[in-house]
Amino acid sequence: MADTPEYPTALGASSREAITLLGRDLARDVMGEVGFGELAFWLATQRRPTPGETRVFEAVLAALADHGFTPTAIVTRLTYLSAPDSVQGALAAGLLGGGSRFLGVTEDTGRFLHDVLASVDGDLPSDDAGWDALALRTVQREREAKRFIPGLGHHVHKDGDPRTPRLMEIATEEDLYGPHLSLFAAIGRVHPEVLGRTLPLNGAGVCGAALADLGLPLELLRGFALLARTAGLIGQLAEELRTPVGNEIFLSVDLNNRSVAPDPYTPEDRHG
Numbered sequence: 254m255a256d257t258p259e260y261p262t263a264l265g266a267s268s269r270e271a272i273t274l275l276g277r278d279l280a281r282d283v284m285g286e287v288g289f290g291e292l293a294f295w296l297a298t299q300r301r302p303t304p305g306e307t308r309v310f311e312a313v314l315a316a317l318a319d320h321g322f323t324p325t326a327i328v329t330r331l332t333y334l335s336a337p338d339s340v341q342g343a344l345a346a347g348l349l350g351g352g353s354r355f356l357g358v359t360e361d362t363g364r365f366l367h368d369v370l371a372s373v374d375g376d377l378p379s380d381d382a383g384w385d386a387l388a389l390r391t392v393q394r395e396r397e398a399k400r401f402i403p404g405l406g407h408h409v410h411k412d413g414d415p416r417t418p419r420l421m422e423i424a425t426e427e428d429l430y431g432p433h434l435s436l437f438a439a440i441g442r443v444h445p446e447v448l449g450r451t452l453p454l455n456g457a458g459v460c461g462a463a464l465a466d467l468g469l470p471l472e473l474l475r476g477f478a479l480l481a482r483t484a485g486l487i488g489q490l491a492e493e494l495r496t497p498v499g500n501e502i503f504l505s506v507d508l509n510n511r512s513v514a515p516d517p518y519t520p521e522d523r524h525g
Contacts, residue, residue, distance in 0.1 A: 263299055275299065290314055293480060297473055305427030306467055310477075312423050313460045316416045317359065317478050319485030320456075325350040326489045327502060333490055334499035340490065347486040348479050356457065356482055360474035362404035363461035366433045367471055377432050381439070388439035392447045404437060404458020405444060416456030420463055431466030434459070 265274045272279040275295055283292065290311035294302040302310065319326070329347035336342050351357055369391050370377065378384045395402050407414050421438065424430040441454040457478070464474050493499055 264296065275301075293477075294467075294469075297469060297477075302467075305429055309420075309424050309427055309429050309463055309467060312420055313463055313477065314481040314484075316420060316456050316460055317356065317481035317485075319482070319488055323355055325355055325482060326486065329486045329489050330493045330497075330499040331503060333493055334497075334503060343490060344483065344486050347489070348483065351475060351479050351482060356478040357475050358403055358455065358457035359461040359464070359478040360471070361461070362437070362458035363433065363465040363474045364471050365403050366436050366462055367465055369436060370432050378435070381442075384435050384439035385443050388436060389443045389446065391436075392440060392444045396447050402440060402444070404455055404461060405440065406452040407455040410453055410455065413453045414456045414459075417454045417459040420456075420459050424463055424466065429463075429466055433462040433465040437462040 263275060265272065265279070267273075274283055277283050287295070288307070288311075291302055291307045293314075294307065294310050325347040328350055329343045332346040333340070333343035353361060369387070373387065378387055392402065421430065421434060424434055437454060437459060445451045460478070461474055464477060465471065469477070
């Protein structure tokens with residue numbers, strides 16, 4: 254007889270009498286005792302965060318929850334308009350739009366900063382001058398390679414994203430301002446010297462730096478952004494129920510489309 258397979262997990266498990274989660278009794282030790290942000294961190298790392306880590310993590314979630322009529326919010330509202338019987342479909346549609354331009358910047362920035370730090374030979378810088386030198390080399394290299402630096406620039410907050418200094422302030426207060434935030438801040442200081450213009454450090458980027466400094470898995474950084482945006486999308490749906498705008502958005506496009514002559518695709522278009 255073959256051995257019975259085992260599927261080990263430190264997460265949720267149930268018996269007839271109880272439910273355990275992370276080695277704790279769910280009903281007695283978690284419900285009403287652990288906040289949702291703290292629990293999300295705990296689930297991802299299987300270690301309970303300190304109060305300071307929880308504060309920084311929840312500040313990130315708040316920063317990414319909602320940012321107005323972004324594509325993720327619009328598609329959620331339009332999907333609900335099309336399928337009001339499928340709230341899960343509307344939420345999923347919005348979450349699926351989390352990519353390199355919206356929400357995904359959080360992971361992209363965290364990974365980028367981590368790769369730069371991992372490439373440093375010897376000790377990391379210990380003062381602003383050292384961080385600025387590292388940031389300058391980094392920006393110059395990316396410029397020469399004609400690559401964009403994730404987390405740099407914002408389509409609305411061109412004079413500065415208000416989330417960025419606030420999250421840095423919170424991380425500093427909790428003594429969790431680490432190398433990723435240090436490098437990100439230095440990029441903000443030196444990039445005009447290379448690019449010839451000043452771009453803001455955006456909120457999604459600073460969130461990625463803060464999450465990386467918390468030691469969270471880089472592979473999950475986009476997941477945390479999506480966790481935050483889920484709350485925002487629920488808010489978008491709640492508002493759509495009370496004061497709907499989805500139909501107006503649809504009609505604005507439907508009633509104002511313009512027929513044009515076909516523009517046949519040619520292979521040369523790929524190189525144009």
